[in-house]
Amino acid sequence: MTLRVGVVGGGQLARMMIAPAVELGIELRVLAEETGMAAGLAATAVGDYRDAETVLAFARDVDVITFDHEHVPQEVLAALVAAGVAVHPGPDALAVAQDKLVLRARMTELGMPQPDWAAVSDAAQLQDFIDAHGGRAVVKTPRGGYDGKGVRVVSAATEAADWFAALAEDARGGELLVEELVDFSRELAQQIARRPSGGMRAFPLVETVQRDGVCVEVVAPAPRASERLALAAEDIGMAIAEGIGVTGMLAVELFETVDGRILVNELAMRPHNSGHWTQDGAVTSQFEQHLRAVLDLPFGATEATRPWTVMVNILGGPAQGGLDDRFDAAMASHPAAKIHTYGKAPRPGRKVGHVTVAGEDLDDVVYEARAAASVFLD
Amino acid sequence: MTLRVGVVGGGQLARMMIAPAVELGIELRVLAEETGMAAGLAATAVGDYRDAETVLAFARDVDVITFDHEHVPQEVLAALVAAGVAVHPGPDALAVAQDKLVLRARMTELGMPQPDWAAVSDAAQLQDFIDAHGGRAVVKTPRGGYDGKGVRVVSAATEAADWFAALAEDARGGELLVEELVDFSRELAQQIARRPSGGMRAFPLVETVQRDGVCVEVVAPAPRASERLALAAEDIGMAIAEGIGVTGMLAVELFETVDGRILVNELAMRPHNSGHWTQDGAVTSQFEQHLRAVLDLPFGATEATRPWTVMVNILGGPAQGGLDDRFDAAMASHPAAKIHTYGKAPRPGRKVGHVTVAGEDLDDVVYEARAAASVFLD
Numbered sequence: 001m002t003l004r005v006g007v008v009g010g011g012q013l014a015r016m017m018i019a020p021a022v023e024l025g026i027e028l029r030v031l032a033e034e035t036g037m038a039a040g041l042a043a044t045a046v047g048d049y050r051d052a053e054t055v056l057a058f059a060r061d062v063d064v065i066t067f068d069h070e071h072v073p074q075e076v077l078a079a080l081v082a083a084g085v086a087v088h089p090g091p092d093a094l095a096v097a098q099d100k101l102v103l104r105a106r107m108t109e110l111g112m113p114q115p116d117w118a119a120v121s122d123a124a125q126l127q128d129f130i131d132a133h134g135g136r137a138v139v140k141t142p143r144g145g146y147d148g149k150g151v152r153v154v155s156a157a158t159e160a161a162d163w164f165a166a167l168a169e170d171a172r173g174g175e176l177l178v179e180e181l182v183d184f185s186r187e188l189a190q191q192i193a194r195r196p197s198g199g200m201r202a203f204p205l206v207e208t209v210q211r212d213g214v215c216v217e218v219v220a221p222a223p224r225a226s227e228r229l230a231l232a233a234e235d236i237g238m239a240i241a242e243g244i245g246v247t248g249m250l251a252v253e254l255f256e257t258v259d260g261r262i263l264v265n266e267l268a269m270r271p272h273n274s275g276h277w278t279q280d281g282a283v284t285s286q287f288e289q290h291l292r293a294v295l296d297l298p299f300g301a302t303e304a305t306r307p308w309t310v311m312v313n314i315l316g317g318p319a320q321g322g323l324d325d326r327f328d329a330a331m332a333s334h335p336a337a338k339i340h341t342y343g344k345a346p347r348p349g350r351k352v353g354h355v356t357v358a359g360e361d362l363d364d365v366v367y368e369a370r371a372a373a374s375v376f377l378d
Numbered sequence: 379m380t381l382r383v384g385v386v387g388g389g390q391l392a393r394m395m396i397a398p399a400v401e402l403g404i405e406l407r408v409l410a411e412e413t414g415m416a417a418g419l420a421a422t423a424v425g426d427y428r429d430a431e432t433v434l435a436f437a438r439d440v441d442v443i444t445f446d447h448e449h450v451p452q453e454v455l456a457a458l459v460a461a462g463v464a465v466h467p468g469p470d471a472l473a474v475a476q477d478k479l480v481l482r483a484r485m486t487e488l489g490m491p492q493p494d495w496a497a498v499s500d501a502a503q504l505q506d507f508i509d510a511h512g513g514r515a516v517v518k519t520p521r522g523g524y525d526g527k528g529v530r531v532v533s534a535a536t537e538a539a540d541w542f543a544a545l546a547e548d549a550r551g552g553e554l555l556v557e558e559l560v561d562f563s564r565e566l567a568q569q570i571a572r573r574p575s576g577g578m579r580a581f582p583l584v585e586t587v588q589r590d591g592v593c594v595e596v597v598a599p600a601p602r603a604s605e606r607l608a609l610a611a612e613d614i615g616m617a618i619a620e621g622i623g624v625t626g627m628l629a630v631e632l633f634e635t636v637d638g639r640i641l642v643n644e645l646a647m648r649p650h651n652s653g654h655w656t657q658d659g660a661v662t663s664q665f666e667q668h669l670r671a672v673l674d675l676p677f678g679a680t681e682a683t684r685p686w687t688v689m690v691n692i693l694g695g696p697a698q699g700g701l702d703d704r705f706d707a708a709m710a711s712h713p714a715a716k717i718h719t720y721g722k723a724p725r726p727g728r729k730v731g732h733v734t735v736a737g738e739d740l741d742d743v744v745y746e747a748r749a750a751a752s753v754f755l756d
Contacts, residue, residue, distance in 0.1 A: 002700070331676035
């Protein structure tokens, strides 16, 4: 019996599951939002993931349902579970990724190190938090944000007035999340895979570089990371994966503070941009590990195959033409670069691909990866 | 404009082009012999590759035609070329792979080292060759042989009587190929990629192990290979690729003799079993390199990423059930093994998948790869 995995969502994360699925002989089925998406090759259905009937029909012919994103509504997830479908990650875990207030509350319950935070329902509460934290803070809408959207650094509550106004108009009411502005020296990410039967496996700790809230570069393993730091990150990742009951891949985005602490920033319960380096730099890629995890199969080894691997996102792409118009130039100058494109039309700021380079010397690897990625930009 | 590659033939070689095509964003289209084949995911047409109209219709929507095998008849290839289709490798190169007598004659013309050989049209000529070469020789049918089929070691011409009888019944007449039985210490394979515009790139020389004419194991790079030997093999590979005008991947199967010479055994003009190790052990896989080559794009780096990589074929597969019934056992015991299955039903002797392990210590790597592959057998 061929193993069958159904992925809800047809973006690049689903797309990048195709290669390991083909290699292992797993049948990958994708419920895409529309035709012509990144994971189009494996799209067996097109429909609205917010519609329970659509998702239930899609789930009928697969062994397990997993996700390209975390936006499937809880009522749809509940309908899947009620119908006896294996759903990984499950609704309870996804609830934590879907709402940043739930996330903060759960991290507090689990005793995880994190920024000071509060739920605020009006400008006065927000101003109090700002005043108590040195005059600046980070305000976030609890739901729907990604890649820097729904996140603002503010020094006065008035700067979030529009968000409070939107809350007031929302029949469900609600609150904003406010967090202390962490004085971090850099950002790190820890990936953990967890099986439904409970086993866990960590990937090496990596350093991530964000620009305007969007990941631009990842260095694996994180340079200048002590064994103490790496173990602390792994412990945090496993405590969260276990505590929340994540199944599949979990990415824990972390701040490393100037005084040497690590704090939990955000979570992703799926393959994550911080793990794209594993495709070309680890024995097992995060995409293969995710498939193994959701099928409750034993994990692949997660060791890096080279001393350093650097991933650089292609953001936006060329102003004219497609990514493959640049293949000749990129490949001629950068034969060691692994080029990944997502089949998405170039658009300013959009993640349309990434480039990975692995090797012995970190400076060389960083230089090559940035140079190769830059060929795809104007 | 998305680059589009059409592959004639839906076997595992076409299947293994899917992963790099998805990563690069190349549209792969496959003309499969029937439904449900190894490369089924990318099959956009099903039909007979011996029918020119079928292949011409398939070729209409792609930028280049390439192949999963070398069996497309010359008249079909000629029709493609006449219609202005880019065909890589082209008809002249494929003619050399399609007929072992043509191969031997071309190797002689190119001055390549090879076993003594002759074209024999009757038993007397064969017996003369046997007598002149120590009482034993290898007889081959010039066409249609693969994986040890169409090859016999004989000590008397009578052992090929049935093949001569078949020749006599064939209206086209014809000859058999006879070769000296080479006293070889081991077999090697050299892969070369060549672009239509002429550039070439070699992969590391590997050692291959055959059993009953079928490849069972590949070690990369070839152990105990001097630089002199490696350069000699690369020179031979490039001279053949250039001399025959191969475009795409070329594999040159070589004998290393007990007295230290290397002799050309056979050629394959496509990705080849001797190069499957590159998927998990080289910067660029042979499948990606083939796609780059046939699209006339610059080559990827071919260096090994680990000191040793060993590939072991899964021949036959389990007597009961499918390969994925063994995933749990194989993955639990061999986390570093990369498992590749071809979506083919198990059958005695059939190549249904392979396992690759890479690492620092050759003995460990060989042990792990063999042990992991054996989990899939009974």
